[in-house]
Amino acid sequence: MTDEMDEPLYTRDIDLAPIRSCRLAIVGYGNHGRSHALCLRDSGVAHIRIALRETSPSRIKAEADGFEVVSLPEAAAWADAISLLAADEAHRLIWEEAILPHRKPGQALIVCHGFSIHYDLIRPPADADVILAAAKGPGGAVREEFEKGRGLIGFWAVHQDASGQARELALAYLAAIGSGEVGIFPTSFREETVSDLFGEQVVLVGGMVALAKASFERLVAAGVSERMAYIDCVHEIKYLADLIQARGIAGMYEAISDTAEFGARQIEDKIAGPELKRVFDEAMADIESDRFARKWVETYEAGDAMVADRAADRALRIETVGAELRDRIYGATK
Ligand SMILES: NC(=O)c1ccc[n+]([C@@H]2O[C@H](COP(=O)([O-])OP(=O)(O)OC[C@H]3O[C@@H](n4cnc5c(N)ncnc54)[C@H](OP(=O)(O)O)[C@@H]3O)[C@@H](O)[C@H]2O)c1
Known part of the structure; x- marks a missing residue:
């Protein structure tokens, strides 16, 4: 691995501007989706929308938490970055049917597990930054640790760097959900998925x-x-x-x-x-x-x-x- 493997990065090393300045759509409001959304908002990410399927039972919870809920195609057309926090097995269908046909050019794709990228279920176009921002552990723990002023250990990787800023976005995202309090390490999509x-x-x-x-x-x-x-x-x-x-x-x-x-x-x-x-x-x-x-x-x-x-x-x-x-x-x- 790189030298960075032994040298984690912390919040003090990271500029949060790349994520704070982003229109961010979070797809899915399950364990990770909800925790990420709440932590990102508390970290100053002002423009967050939650993208849910039509019949989603999570709509009530997202709205009660004060988020605007939109359809997946609406999110795809609006967002600078999509954090795809829906079930991995659904990623291929979500991507092909609801995101790709409506996608804003240059939009970044963020995942917190490498599965759908590593196994080629999703093939984002060349204009996309494709980022892994994995807070390691169950979604609920992301929020619980954040509320204690901590976070889950974070791992980042870049699959595609169209903007030249993909690393900075990955680090900013992880710091904003608390991982920068305990340490953020580099990995690869393959390593994170297989492990x-x-x-x-x-x-x-x-x-x-x-x-x-x-x-x-x-x-x-x-x-x-x-x-x-x-x-x-x-x-x-x-x-x-x-x-x-x-x-x-x-x-x-x-x-x-x-x-x-x-x-x-x-x-x-x-x-x-x-x-x-x-x-x-x-x-x-x-x-x-x-x-x-x-x-x-x-x-x-x-x-x-x-x-x-x-x-x-x-x-x-x-x-x-x-x-x-x-x-x-x-x-x-x-
Ligand atoms: N880094 C780590 O250590 C770690 C640990 C656990 C999980 N993860 C990753 O986090 C991501 C989300 O996991 P989770 O634990 O948050 O899952 P979860 O609690 O089961 O939530 C899944 C969300 O996906 C949505 N969803 C499922 N099928 C969908 C479809 N066809 N269209 C639109 N939305 C759909 C669900 O929508 P409804 O609310 O409408 O049902 C739900 O909001 C996955 O990529 C998973 O691998 C990472």
């Missing part, structure tokens, strides 16, 4: 859920009550995740009992054996080629919203037991 997809597939979501489900079933098969099995294999994940986030893996090991540490060290290498390596290699090959991306976008565009998978999950005992437990602990199903 994000791999991390969520094999650890944060797929890996964690697979371990939770299989371990719950194994404990129950050993005669342990479902309630106890749920607590030990699902409910307590948060405490360990919080420890790792705050203190690192070594710090987590130091914070837990020696019995837990000794037992974990016996099994770590067994879990990370040849079968895990095979699964990881396969996931990486699907991500590095466009196989995963193509399959997902085709599934979405065919109208499959994973309804059957979600219903099947809801019917699992692990879910019923978890809901009962949350009712007991928190007084309401979370």
Whole structure:
């Protein structure tokens, strides 16, 4: 990577003028869309419009937050820059049907995940700055950290620099959503996309859920009550995740009992054996080629919203037991 990799930039190093002087349309008002819009406005970006589809349930929330809501074609014709914060799988259709035919010449495109650019789902014309401004983490956390005077760690990349100012716009955008308080690093669209997809597939979501489900079933098969099995294999994940986030893996090991540490060290290498390596290699090959991306976008565009998978999950005992437990602990199903 570049020298800049080890040297993050901070708000004090960054001129916010490129984003403040911009007519900015934010497409989507979900987790990231809402947080970005509120933070950008608080950072002095005066001209923001929220672009939503006709039937959007988010319109009420955006208007209640004091934003003007427009259609996607209206936004495309008005904005100097579009921050595309809609679901990645919808980017191709949004771009081709609602933005490209109406697009103001020279308009910049900003994304906070490299997916649709890296996999060539969107091909902006040569007059566009194409920028990645990724605040790493869930959208809600962008706003929560900003309100504490902080931000999520930021990564920027430039895919196309038509204006010669794309880097400055990326940095200004990230600083305005708080990332400049904790550090902004350069990346590439490829690096951010591959890393994000791999991390969520094999650890944060797929890996964690697979371990939770299989371990719950194994404990129950050993005669342990479902309630106890749920607590030990699902409910307590948060405490360990919080420890790792705050203190690192070594710090987590130091914070837990020696019995837990000794037992974990016996099994770590067994879990990370040849079968895990095979699964990881396969996931990486699907991500590095466009196989995963193509399959997902085709599934979405065919109208499959994973309804059957979600219903099947809801019917699992692990879910019923978890809901009962949350009712007991928190007084309401979370
Ligand atoms: N950098 C990071 O670490 C990070 C982390 C998480 C997410 N992200 C990225 O942030 C972006 C948004 O994610 P999110 O978590 O904010 O998603 P989200 O909460 O699910 O919100 C998605 C938004 O997209 C809109 N949308 C979906 N399909 C659409 C369509 N066909 N036409 C128009 N609008 C449509 C939804 O509109 P309605 O309100 O009308 O339903 C909603 O407002 C994605 O690119 C995602 O990869 C980045």
